[in-house]
Amino acid sequence: xxxxxxxxxxxxxxxxxxxxxxxxxxxxxxxxxxxxxxxxxxxxxxxxxxxxxxxxxxxxxxxxxxxxxxxxxxxxxxxxxxxxxxxxxxxxxxxxxxxxxxxxxxxxxxxxxxxxxxxxxxxxxxxxxxxxxxxxxxxxxxxxxxxxxxxxxxxxxxxxxxxxxxxxxxxxxxxxxxxxxxxxxxxxxxxxxxxxxxxxxxxxxxxxxxxxxxxxxxxxxxxxxxxxxxxxxxxxxxxxxxxxxxxxxxxxxxxxxxxxxxxxxxxxxxxxxxxxxxxxxxxxxxxxxxxxxxxxxxxxxxxxxxxxxxxxxxxxxxxxxxxxxxxxxxxxxxxxxxxxxxxxxxxxxxx
Numbered sequence: 001x002x003x004x005x006x007x008x009x010x011x012x013x014x015x016x017x018x019x020x021x022x023x024x025x026x027x028x029x030x031x032x033x034x035x036x037x038x039x040x041x042x043x044x045x046x047x048x049x050x051x052x053x054x055x056x057x058x059x060x061x062x063x064x065x066x067x068x069x070x071x072x073x074x075x076x077x078x079x080x081x082x083x084x085x086x087x088x089x090x091x092x093x094x095x096x097x098x099x100x101x102x103x104x105x106x107x108x109x110x111x112x113x114x115x116x117x118x119x120x121x122x123x124x125x126x127x128x129x130x131x132x133x134x135x136x137x138x139x140x141x142x143x144x145x146x147x148x149x150x151x152x153x154x155x156x157x158x159x160x161x162x163x164x165x166x167x168x169x170x171x172x173x174x175x176x177x178x179x180x181x182x183x184x185x186x187x188x189x190x191x192x193x194x195x196x197x198x199x200x201x202x203x204x205x206x207x208x209x210x211x212x213x214x215x216x217x218x219x220x221x222x223x224x225x226x227x228x229x230x231x232x233x234x235x236x237x238x239x240x241x242x243x244x245x246x247x248x249x250x251x252x253x254x255x256x257x258x259x260x261x262x263x264x265x266x267x268x269x270x271x272x273x274x275x276x277x278x279x280x281x282x283x284x285x286x287x288x289x290x291x292x293x294x295x296x297x298x299x300x301x302x303x304x305x306x307x308x309x310x311x312x313x314x315x316x317x318x319x320x321x322x323x324x325x326x327x328x329x330x331x332x333x334x335x336x337x338x339x340x341x342x343x344x345x346x347x348x349x350x351x
Contacts, residue, residue, distance in 0.1 A: 004307040015153075057147055058165055079349050085127060086125050086320055086323050086327070087324045089127075089320045090136055090137070090321040090323070091132045091133060092131075093131055093317075094135070096129060096131065097316055097317045101316065137228075139317075140321045140322055140325070141261070141323075147304070147318075149300065150302065150303060150307040151304050151325075153301060153304065154303035154304045156304065157219055157222055157223065158285045158286050158303075159281060160219075161223055162278060162281045162285065164223070165226060165229055166232065166277065168227055168228060168233070169232035169233045169236050170236065170267060170270075172233045173240050174240060174266050176233070176237045177237050177266075178258075188237065189235055189277055191230045191234055192230075195230040195234050199290070203290065206225045206226065206291075207294055216297075217301070219296075219301065219302075222296070225345075229281075231281075232277045232281060235273070236270065236273055236274070239270050239273040240266055240270055243266060243269055245268075247269075251264075271340070275337045275340035275341070276337065277339050278337070279334060279337045282329075282333055284331065291308055292306050293306060304326055307322070308323060
C-alpha cells in the first residue's frame with residue numbers, strides 16, 4: 001500500500017514538473033475586427049490625412065525658403081546698389097552731377113555761412129547717366145597726378161602691413177597652439193583684451209611711441225603698429241588648435257623638426273584661414289582714415305582713403321570716379337579668395 005502511494009505521488013510530482021500547454025485564445029486585432037469595406041475606408045482616410053500633412057509641410061518649407069530668399073535678395077540689393085550707383089555716376093558729366101546732387105552740398109554746414117539748412121528741393125538720384133562721358137576718369141588719371149600719388153601711398157602702406165602681420169600671426173599662432181602653458185595662456189588672454197579695444201584707444205599711445213622713435217610723419221608710424229595687430233593672431237590660433245595632434249606626433253616620429261612641422265603641416269592645413277585673414281586685413285587697412293590723419297601730418301604721404309574724405313563740392317565728379325577706381329583692388333581680392341574666405345571663417349569657429 002505504501003509503495004502504491006509513493007508511486008502515485010511520484011507520478012503527480014512528475015506531472016507537476018512537466019510543461020502543461022494550454023490553448024491561448026488570441027483576441028482579434030483592430031484591423032481584424034473590421035470588414036473589408038471598413039478597412040478600405042480607414043486606409044483611404046489615412047492616405048488623405050498623410051497627403052494633407054505632406055502638402056502643409058511642403059508649403060511651410062517653400063514659404064520659409066521664399067521669405068529667406070526675399071530677405072537675402074533685399075539685403076544684397078541694399079549692399080550692391082551703392083556700388084552700381086558709384087560706378088554709373090562716375091560716367092556722368094560735371095554739370096549733370098551738380099544738377100542732381102548740388103542741392104545736397106548746398107544744405108551742409110560747410111557750404112552755408114549760417115550752418116546747415118533744409119534742402120531747397122528734392123535731389124535727383126539717377127543710376128543711368130543721361131550723357132555718358134569719361135571726362136572724370138581723364139581728369140583723375142591723366143590730369144591729376146595727385147590721385148596716383150595717393151593711390152600708391154595706399155599700396156605702400158597696406159602691402160607691408162598685410163604681409164608683415166600674416167608672417168607674425170602665423171609664427172605667434174603656431175607657438176600659442178603648439179605650446180599651451182600657463183604663461184603663454186596669460187599672454188594670449190592679454191592679446192584678446194587688446195583685440196577687444198577699439199584702435200582709437202591705442203591711437204594716442206602709438207602717436208607718443210612714434211614721436212619717441214622719430215618715425216612720426218613716416219609710413220613706419222602706421223606700418224609697425226599694423227604689423228603687430230592682435231586680430232589675426234587670435235583667429236589663426238583658434239584655427240591651428242584644431243589640427244589633430246596625431247599629425248604632429250607622426251611627423252616627430254619621422255624625424256621632422258619644428259620648422260618642418262610648421263611649414264609642411266600647420267601652414268598648409270591653415271591655407272584657407274590665412275587667405276581669409278589676408279582679404280579681411282587688406283580691406284580693413286585699405287579703408288583706414290583715422291590713423292593716417294593723426295600719424296601722417298604731411299598730406300602728400302596720406303593714402304587715397306583720406307583723399308576721398310576731403311573732396312569738396314566742386315570735385316564731386318572726381319570723387320565718383322576715384323571711388324570707383326578705389327573699389328577695384330578690394331573687389332578683385334574678394335572675388336579671388338571668396339571660397340577661402342567663407343571656408344576660413346566657418347571653420348575657425350568649429351571645435
